[in-house]
Amino acid sequence: MVNKWIEYLEQNKDQQLMKLKEFLKIPSVSALSKHKKDIHKAARWLSNELERIGMENVKVMETEGHPIVYADWIHADHKPTVLIYGHYDVQPVDPLHLWETPPFEPTVRDGKIFARGASDDKGQVFMHIKALEALLKTEGKLPINIKIIIEGEEEIGSPHLPKFIEENKELLQADVLVISDTGMIEKGKPSITYGLRGLTGLQIDIQGAKTDLHSGAYGGGVQNAAHALVQLLSTFHDEEGRIMVDGFYDNVLSITDEEKQAINALQLDDEKVRTELGVPELFGEPGYSFYERTSYRPTLEINGMYSGFQEEGIKTVLPNQASAKITCRLVPNQEPEQILELIKQHIEKHKPKGVTVKITPFDSGAPFVTPLNHPAIQAAGRAASKIYGTETAYIRSGGSIPIVADFAQILQVPIVLLGFSLDSENFHAPNEHFHLENFYKGMQTMCEYWNELAEIRFK
Amino acid sequence: MVNKWIEYLEQNKDQQLMKLKEFLKIPSVSALSKHKKDIHKAARWLSNELERIGMENVKVMETEGHPIVYADWIHADHKPTVLIYGHYDVQPVDPLHLWETPPFEPTVRDGKIFARGASDDKGQVFMHIKALEALLKTEGKLPINIKIIIEGEEEIGSPHLPKFIEENKELLQADVLVISDTGMIEKGKPSITYGLRGLTGLQIDIQGAKTDLHSGAYGGGVQNAAHALVQLLSTFHDEEGRIMVDGFYDNVLSITDEEKQAINALQLDDEKVRTELGVPELFGEPGYSFYERTSYRPTLEINGMYSGFQEEGIKTVLPNQASAKITCRLVPNQEPEQILELIKQHIEKHKPKGVTVKITPFDSGAPFVTPLNHPAIQAAGRAASKIYGTETAYIRSGGSIPIVADFAQILQVPIVLLGFSLDSENFHAPNEHFHLENFYKGMQTMCEYWNELAEIRFK
The missing domain is CATH 3.40.630.10 (Zn peptidases)
Known part of the structure; x- marks a missing residue:
């Protein structure tokens, strides 16, 4: 009919x-x-x-x-x-x-x-x-x-x-x-x-000495802003890609059995993704597939970072400033404001020595x-x-x-x-x-x- | 007379x-x-x-x-x-x-x-x-x-x-x-x-996916080149500022008693240095003064690093490239070529997953x-x-x-x-x-x- x-x-x-x-x-x-x-x-x-x-x-x-x-x-x-x-x-x-x-x-x-x-x-x-x-x-x-x-x-x-x-x-x-x-x-x-996924994020600005310094005259004796930033950023993930901010995953909904079925029905091929991206291996939170990592799991991602000399060749400078932009993709039931707060606490806890750290939040979306x-x-x-x-x-x-x-x-x-x-x-x-x-x-x-x-x- | x-x-x-x-x-x-x-x-x-x-x-x-x-x-x-x-x-x-x-x-x-x-x-x-x-x-x-x-x-x-x-x-x-x-x-x-001090150095270039990626579609599922770089760079120092490259300090001459006397005779004031630099505290290898750290001890210093988005505001990109420039100030009897080799071995040992790492040495001086x-x-x-x-x-x-x-x-x-x-x-x-x-x-x-x-x- x-x-x-x-x-x-x-x-x-x-x-x-x-x-x-x-x-x-x-x-x-x-x-x-x-x-x-x-x-x-x-x-x-x-x-x-x-x-x-x-x-x-x-x-x-x-x-x-x-x-x-x-x-x-x-x-x-x-x-x-x-x-x-x-x-x-x-x-x-x-x-x-x-x-x-x-x-x-x-x-x-x-x-x-x-x-x-x-x-x-x-x-x-x-x-x-x-x-x-x-x-x-x-x-x-x-x-x-x-x-x-x-x-x-x-x-x-x-x-x-x-x-x-x-x-x-x-x-x-x-x-x-x-x-x-x-x-x-x-x-x-x-x-x-x-x-x-939702979104939240922040910028981290590290300030060391008043000016960039000569790495011969000062190298080894004053905190390098790039070192401080690297040290701080390295605390956000473990080597396998898990996010190490306390409480970050607490409100994340587990994948339900129904969702698992829906995922299986998609018949996705991670090896195909790997080839398209041209990477030696896919990488992310252990225990999840590429699709689960990118759709069902939250992220904490460096979108950009910079410090010191960026041109061709060599400049023996000891950078006094370093910055990173970070955004998180959030999943239910993570709340942007709460996650931002957890990240701030994490930064406070892992604050590097010899520098000051400034935080500027970005706009959020649930x-x-x-x-x-x-x-x-x-x-x-x-x-x-x-x-x-x-x-x-x-x-x-x-x-x-x-x-x-x-x-x-x-x-x-x-x-x-x-x-x-x-x-x-x-x-x-x-x-x-x-x-x-x-x-x-x-x-x-x-x-x-x-x-x-x-x-x-x-x- | x-x-x-x-x-x-x-x-x-x-x-x-x-x-x-x-x-x-x-x-x-x-x-x-x-x-x-x-x-x-x-x-x-x-x-x-x-x-x-x-x-x-x-x-x-x-x-x-x-x-x-x-x-x-x-x-x-x-x-x-x-x-x-x-x-x-x-x-x-x-x-x-x-x-x-x-x-x-x-x-x-x-x-x-x-x-x-x-x-x-x-x-x-x-x-x-x-x-x-x-x-x-x-x-x-x-x-x-x-x-x-x-x-x-x-x-x-x-x-x-x-x-x-x-x-x-x-x-x-x-x-x-x-x-x-x-x-x-x-x-x-x-x-x-x-x-x-002498000098040696190298550039580290990390390559992830073929192109920058959308952090929504790919975030969490593929190694972020900035994360990989941060992870690698964070292994070069401990939190107190010691260089963690195996063998790095092996050939460093200790400060002699005569040198200690010469240092004392200079009557240097670290607090004055701290104030001039405008830092909350001086920072460096434990057990040494500012002058000793900068003149008698070697360094491994990030002179510049960069990855992803660097302009004002927010861009939810997953960077596929990240680079750092590193130079070491060397002291007797460190040999530039040997130190470079130790650093290469260190990078090989701490190579991050999901990316490729390229090394380009800089000129050296003893x-x-x-x-x-x-x-x-x-x-x-x-x-x-x-x-x-x-x-x-x-x-x-x-x-x-x-x-x-x-x-x-x-x-x-x-x-x-x-x-x-x-x-x-x-x-x-x-x-x-x-x-x-x-x-x-x-x-x-x-x-x-x-x-x-x-x-x-x-x-």
Whole structure:
């Protein structure tokens, strides 16, 4: 039995593609002030489209930066409410000469649509709108309550979104937040990202003597700032890669049996990773695979360090300053502030002699995980598996998307990252594209997902 | 009883100063090719002067670079032979606008003569010539045999001198080498430098993955080059500052009782050093004073290190490269080549996992010491004490003068560094000057020293 909305989606492929191209033509580059008009044009285009398909309460809401488009349809009594988040702004296009076709003249080649924003994130936003249209046109209603916000500042770090969420808590209240701005682990394999790492960090500045010194006249008699830094930094890990900060791992959630199964199902190959990276061996916390180390386990990483003479050749200087930048990728339930505090205590405890140590914290972001067995995750997985005809991959990503943690914290809502891009699709680079197969299957998956969710009672 | 030559030196002060100015007026900057003519002029000026005072076999000897002036007087049968070494080239003068009077227009103010080369080293070279003149004019002969070489490339690293010494071993053969190109530890305190540290070093380059990596996607799963470097570098010292390279201290000569006395006589104040450097505490190998650590003990010093992101703020990168530059100040009887080998073995033993380590050695120079109780050192001390009316300081310096080690090695000759400059005299900087008191007393000291040496039988 083919659903009516599947039929509708099939029959309207030309129109979907035409409208997608229309959306992609708007050069809504958020980073460049010369595109301010285009940003507003994209917001209006979206609100018109949401009105047209039958969404309600459509608003272009102003912020101190670029506007946020809001719409909802909330007539499914006693059914769950989903908040969809996406963004209509895109990255700059330089270097322009590397684009095979102009970034704002969408072109289809080999089943892919090429344009800036095709996969990140206009294509995926539009996929959501078209899925809602299919349901509204064929059923006259949605199976669940839907709210949607689409912002225009994601590519510049969403500076005004947290305040917006805070101020519109009531309006945005939902049972689940769904975001389609992540990727699939490989072509044909639908993927749900159910966890992300958080971030905290600090800079360490070591000051020795007033000035750099001559290593002949002073060498051996005064602490070398580089030595002091090396001595301090060496205390952060043991030789096998474990983090040696007291209490660092205390709140880290263990990998559950369900997660172990999900990991096994991915059939990952560490040797392949090793070859790609060109290292003699992979290295990290003992007892974990590469994927576990980078997604389920926290890190404490030197991002940069410097002291003394850096040019070619030799300079017999005794450096009086040395600095290091450190960031930690955090996992649930580590709290950024607490980890920062533990690191400060560690530095205090291992303070080198003969120098002073200054600490400057960086911005933090919390880690996030929606339990793998959460019904909203499982429903998404069922929907995607059905449409793609294969098992869905459940993954945790090693990266951090600060806005996701902000949503989780402010709205206290479970989050499902169900995205359809592929790593090969050049987002943020020339020749960005989106596989139309995933555009079409994505729309179907969303219709299926909303119907799956209609069967679930939250709370 | 006043010696005839003291009387002669006193009576000819005006003429000495006039001739010194003449010598200082020649802008013999070795680093700048536009001064090539001046270099030759200075060499000719010296050879004329040496001829004039009665030295023999005067030659301007060509090298592949700037010429070397040679002269001798070797008629003191059965008396020792001294080789005097000095240089007639000078440092560049920039920044010119900081000179109170032009660098090549010698001016006397407050008992000091201001000009480029006044103390380093033209003033001290000329002091030797004038001392020889005083002896030759008043006695008609010298109390010992004297050979003198004055080179023109000291300020550019003496690139052609080692070969010259090697090729002229016979000509330069002597019982003692005397150099006046070092300083006094304080005004009014004659000082003999009887040891210098040597130098060896290497660069360590750590290579991890092919490229820098995203610390979210890869952090925790692949060795961070900065971590690997820190881990390796931290093995070179213990927390108290001892060098932990196996065998590093094996050949280091202990401080002798005589040296301990000489050190005590200096009445050094570590607290004063600490305040000047602005450090919370001095730091170094336990059991030694600041001066002992910097002059009698070897070092292993990081001169520079760098990895990853170095700008302001935060970049969540996992660095794939990290480098450090290390030099060691060596003391007798450490051998540069052997120490380098021990360090290489240490690195091999502590090689971090997951990366490759590349080592690039730097140039080396041997340490040097003339035993403190050597008769040539003691005679110099007696002469200087007599003229200055105070005890001579016997010091070892933490710095390295590669050419001194070359002389010691090729000619197998004891070396006496008896210099009259003061640290405050701005050599290599604007407003270089030389205290005329030391110019005059220096000439007397040299006359006295040659007479002292005449009483000694070497070999």
